[in-house]
Amino acid sequence: MKILITCESNHPQSMVDQRFGRCQYFGIYNQETEAFTFIENDGINANQGAGIATAQKAIDLQVNAILTGNIGPKAMDVLKAAGISGYVVKEGKVTEAVEQFIAGQLEVITEPSRG
Numbered sequence: 001m002k003i004l005i006t007c008e009s010n011h012p013q014s015m016v017d018q019r020f021g022r023c024q025y026f027g028i029y030n031q032e033t034e035a036f037t038f039i040e041n042d043g044i045n046a047n048q049g050a051g052i053a054t055a056q057k058a059i060d061l062q063v064n065a066i067l068t069g070n071i072g073p074k075a076m077d078v079l080k081a082a083g084i085s086g087y088v089v090k091e092g093k094v095t096e097a098v099e100q101f102i103a104g105q106l107e108v109i110t111e112p113s114r115g
Helices: 050-060 073-082 094-102
Strands: 002-007 025-030 035-040 065-068 085-088
Touching: 002 094, 025 094, 050 073, 065 094, 073 085
Parallel strands: 002 065, 065 085
Antiparallel strands: 002 025, 025 035
């Protein structure tokens, strides 16, 4: 399983970025190898459509789940159509979010954020 985590910087001890579409980095955790890779989010400076672009990037990366604070309505529609669920991380480090996800402690994002 591949898990995408929205990150404020490009290392496992980074804080989780609460923004999906405009996060600084994507942390990709591969559960099979137990390894992280980090990718800069190209959509951060988009005038519009950052959430949709980020959702499409998640699909292209073939992730199975997303750990973040908030997902907007358009991005949520794209992710839902692809069968990718988002999970709420209220605060904490990337490594902590992954541990909480694996332990089944994170709630599925059922409604998009509007703000």
